[in-house]
Amino acid sequence: MDPVKPRPQPRLVEVGPRDGLQNEKNPVPLEAKVAFIDALSETGLKEIEAGAFVNPKSVPQMANSEQVFARIKRKPGVLYSALVPNEIGLDLALAVKADKISVFTAASETFNAKNIKATISQSIERFRPVVARSRAARLPVRGYVSTAFWCPYEGKVAPEKVVEVVKRLSGLGVSEFSIGDTIGKASPDEVRRLLFLLLKAVPKDSVFLHFHNTFGRAVANAIVAWKTFGITGFDASTGGVGGCPYAPGASGNVATEALVSAFKAAGSDPGVDEAKLKAAAAGLFKHLGRPVGARPAK
Numbered sequence: 001m002d003p004v005k006p007r008p009q010p011r012l013v014e015v016g017p018r019d020g021l022q023n024e025k026n027p028v029p030l031e032a033k034v035a036f037i038d039a040l041s042e043t044g045l046k047e048i049e050a051g052a053f054v055n056p057k058s059v060p061q062m063a064n065s066e067q068v069f070a071r072i073k074r075k076p077g078v079l080y081s082a083l084v085p086n087e088i089g090l091d092l093a094l095a096v097k098a099d100k101i102s103v104f105t106a107a108s109e110t111f112n113a114k115n116i117k118a119t120i121s122q123s124i125e126r127f128r129p130v131v132a133r134s135r136a137a138r139l140p141v142r143g144y145v146s147t148a149f150w151c152p153y154e155g156k157v158a159p160e161k162v163v164e165v166v167k168r169l170s171g172l173g174v175s176e177f178s179i180g181d182t183i184g185k186a187s188p189d190e191v192r193r194l195l196f197l198l199l200k201a202v203p204k205d206s207v208f209l210h211f212h213n214t215f216g217r218a219v220a221n222a223i224v225a226w227k228t229f230g231i232t233g234f235d236a237s238t239g240g241v242g243g244c245p246y247a248p249g250a251s252g253n254v255a256t257e258a259l260v261s262a263f264k265a266a267g268s269d270p271g272v273d274e275a276k277l278k279a280a281a282a283g284l285f286k287h288l289g290r291p292v293g294a295r296p297a298k
């Protein structure tokens, strides 16, 4: 086997403006969010999750997502997606002309109950009209499955459970799945085990991996998934900002610039400009008042 044969080009989804900023303790000014997204739009990224239409009492940082969508400069060829938990969120996302809708559930009941106040089954029922209406509006729908490896409350999660949730989402018409290592604890072997099962159920191009980087394994996990299974979809957050307010102790997503650098070193260029990513991160962290990559003080 040729050890350096060309490998498929990774497709990166930037989730920093949503997953990254949702966990900030202090309000992030609207201008800072808009400037961050506008800077990301110039990096070569093809998809940016620009905000969330969730209960503002649950996640106050996302409360101004409407204004964010209204003010960003949309670059042709870039998709600006929105996270929505229900039809109220969908109405808001449609009103601001989001290009793509992301629904979100989990593979563990306790996390799901804390995050969206529903059982997994209830959340999937809630998504039924959301997915149908999104598809009627010709918008692609992504389905997140959180706690796909570990749950902060229940511990290890069985891969079979993840596959079951993905199949149920697929049955609703969800066409893309983002598999979340919500607390950043997965190991490369756990990633292999899950993908081995999951790829029997859905096509590999429909799978995105969403690694948080609490234990520093996210880049290794991504490279393993890419090299072993040919997975090309990865979520990341510029500057490594972020975390989930309902996953205590979890750190941000893998940094977009770290993934770009690792993929380039491994022989495939995701087509995203590292210097521009670093500049976008520097601009954002200036507003956050801490060095790039640093976590908020607790």
Ligand code: HMG
Binding pocket: 019, 022, 052, 053, 054, 055, 056, 058, 059, 084, 085, 086, 087, 088, 089, 090, 104, 115, 116, 117, 144, 145, 146, 147, 180, 181, 182, 210, 212, 243, 244, 245, 246
């Ligand atoms: P609930 O309290 O059951 O909702 O929350 P409800 O339907 O009873 O409504 C309560 C209030 O919320 C009402 O307002 C609704 O109008 C309002 P009130 O009458 O009290 O004034 N409301 C909304 N407002 C704006 N937009 C909406 C909306 N829905 C209801 N869409 C709900 C259920 C799901 C809404 C709530 O729990 C929620 O919003 N949760 C969001 C939690 C969240 O955003 N978590 C972080 C994102 S997930 C994540 O980070 C993981 C991920 O990155 C992957 C990974 O890492 O694993 C995706």
Ligand code: MG
Binding pocket: 019, 180, 182, 210, 212, 243, 244, 253
């Ligand atoms: Mg996340």
